[in-house]
Amino acid sequence: MVRSYFEQGTHCVLVDVGHSYRGLCNLVNGYYFTYEEKNPIRFNPFFIADGDVLDTEKKESIKTLLLALWKKDNEVFKRSEYVALSNALSGYYDFLDTDRAVFPCFNSFYDYLKESFVDRLKADNVKDRDFDVDNFLYVLRPYYSGGEFDYLLNATENLDLLRQRFIVFELDNIKDHPILLSVVSLIVAELFISKMRKLKGVRKMILIEEAWKAIARDGMAEYIKYLFKTVRKFYGEAVVVTQEVDDIISSPVVKQAIINNSDCKILLDQSKYQNKFDQIQELLGLTEKEKTLILSINKANDPTKKYKEVFIGLGNQLSRVYRTEVSLEEYLTYSTEESEKVKVQQYAEKFGGNYRLGIAALARELRA
Incomplete structure (x- = not known):
C-alpha cells in the first residue's frame, strides 16, 4: 500500500x-x-533548505525542542525564558545572513550563544532569574561538539x-x-x-x-x-x-482518536482471535456481515497460487475481502526475513548499491 x-x-x-x-x-x-x-x-533542525523559509512555525518547533532538552518534564518554563530563546534564534539567523561561511546547526547556534548572545544579555541587563544562560549552556553542552550527543543535532x-x-x-x-x-x-x-x-x-x-x-x-x-x-x-x-x-x-x-476518525479499516488474518472476536467487533464497530467476511480470510485459498487475503472496510459502506499477490521482486523488497535481507543487500552491492538492479538479478536467479 x-x-x-x-x-x-x-x-x-x-x-x-x-x-x-x-x-x-x-x-x-x-x-x-x-x-x-x-x-x-x-538530524539538523536548524537547517533551512533552498526554497524554504524561517517562518513562525519553524521557530516554534526549534524553541519547543530546545525547551524539551533544557527542562525536565515536570519543570515549567518562564515567559522571560521563552522570550529570550526567541531573541536568541532571531539573532542567530540574522548572524547567519551576515556570514554565509557559517553552517547552520546546533554547534554554530551554541557558539553564537556563548560568544555573542551572552554579551547582548549583559547589555540589555537581563538577570539570571529571567534567563539563566549559563545554566542553559551547561545543560545543552552534551549536544555540542565533543559532547555525548554531539551527533544528534548537527547532521550535514x-x-x-x-x-x-x-x-x-x-x-x-x-x-x-x-x-x-x-x-x-x-x-x-x-x-x-x-x-x-x-x-x-x-x-x-x-x-x-x-x-x-x-x-x-x-x-x-x-x-x-x-x-x-x-x-x-x-x-x-x-x-x-x-x-x-x-x-x-x-x-x-x-x-x-484512532477509532472514531478511521473510516478505513484493514484487517489481516484473525484466526487466532476466532473465539474472542466479539471484543474486536465491538471496538471497531463492525457489522455481522463484516465479521463473517473477516473470519473467512485465508479459509479457502486457491492452492495453485501464492497469496494472502485481506479485509478492507470503508466506513461500513463497502466491505470486501481481496486477494493480495505480489511479484517475486516485490516480495524480496518487502521481506523482513534476515537471510533474505542479507542476500538482497549482497546483490545490491554487486551493482554499486543499486537495489533495483540487485533485486532484479536475484529474482532472475531464483526463478532459474
Missing part, C-alpha cells in the same frame, strides 16, 4: 520499530533514520526533509532511550506538520507502525489525537498499524 501511494506522488513519513521498510526505502532512495553505534541517528546530510518524499524513522534501538526518543518524536511531529501545511495540493501520509506505543508513552498521545482529527483537512492521511487491538484500547486518548 505504501509503495502504491509513493508511486502516485504521495509524501510518505513512516515511524517503525523492526526495520520493516528498509528494503522499500533503499529501493526508492528515501531517507532512513536509525540508530547504530557506528552510525548514530542525526539528508537535510531536505520537506521535499524528500519517502522518510523512515526506525526507533528499534532508541525506543527506551529517554533523550533520543524525545528528540526524534518532536522532529517527527514538526516534520509532518510542516509537510501538512506547506505542501499544498500534495497528498501526504504518516504511517506509525508498532512504534506508536513508544511514542504515546513519550507524551505524544495528544499529537496522535491532533493528527487524526485534522490531517484530512490538509489532503493527508494518518495510519496506525498494530498487531494487538488491546494496544489501542490501553490508551484512552489514542483509542478515541
Whole structure:
C-alpha cells in the first residue's frame, strides 16, 4: 500500500520499530533514520533548505525542542525564558545572513550563544532569574561538539526533509532511550506538520507502525489525537498499524482518536482471535456481515497460487475481502526475513548499491 501511494506522488513519513521498510526505502532512495553505534541517528533542525523559509512555525518547533532538552518534564518554563530563546534564534539567523561561511546547526547556534548572545544579555541587563544562560549552556553542552550527543543535532546530510518524499524513522534501538526518543518524536511531529501545511495540493501520509506505543508513552498521545482529527483537512492521511487491538484500547486518548476518525479499516488474518472476536467487533464497530467476511480470510485459498487475503472496510459502506499477490521482486523488497535481507543487500552491492538492479538479478536467479 505504501509503495502504491509513493508511486502516485504521495509524501510518505513512516515511524517503525523492526526495520520493516528498509528494503522499500533503499529501493526508492528515501531517507532512513536509525540508530547504530557506528552510525548514530542525526538530524539538523536548524537547517533551512533552498526554497524554504524561517517562518513562525519553524521557530516554534526549534524553541519547543530546545525547551524539551533544557527542562525536565515536570519543570515549567518562564515567559522571560521563552522570550529570550526567541531573541536568541532571531539573532542567530540574522548572524547567519551576515556570514554565509557559517553552517547552520546546533554547534554554530551554541557558539553564537556563548560568544555573542551572552554579551547582548549583559547589555540589555537581563538577570539570571529571567534567563539563566549559563545554566542553559551547561545543560545543552552534551549536544555540542565533543559532547555525548554531539551527533544528534548537527547532521550535514539528508537535510531536505520537506521535499524528500519517502522518510523512515526506525526507533528499534532508541525506543527506551529517554533523550533520543524525545528528540526524534518532536522532529517527527514538526516534520509532518510542516509537510501538512506547506505542501499544498500534495497528498501526504504518516504511517506509525508498532512504534506508536513508544511514542504515546513519550507524551505524544495528544499529537496522535491532533493528527487524526485534522490531517484530512490538509489532503493527508494518518495510519496506525498494530498487531494487538488491546494496544489501542490501553490508551484512552489514542483509542478515541484512532477509532472514531478511521473510516478505513484493514484487517489481516484473525484466526487466532476466532473465539474472542466479539471484543474486536465491538471496538471497531463492525457489522455481522463484516465479521463473517473477516473470519473467512485465508479459509479457502486457491492452492495453485501464492497469496494472502485481506479485509478492507470503508466506513461500513463497502466491505470486501481481496486477494493480495505480489511479484517475486516485490516480495524480496518487502521481506523482513534476515537471510533474505542479507542476500538482497549482497546483490545490491554487486551493482554499486543499486537495489533495483540487485533485486532484479536475484529474482532472475531464483526463478532459474
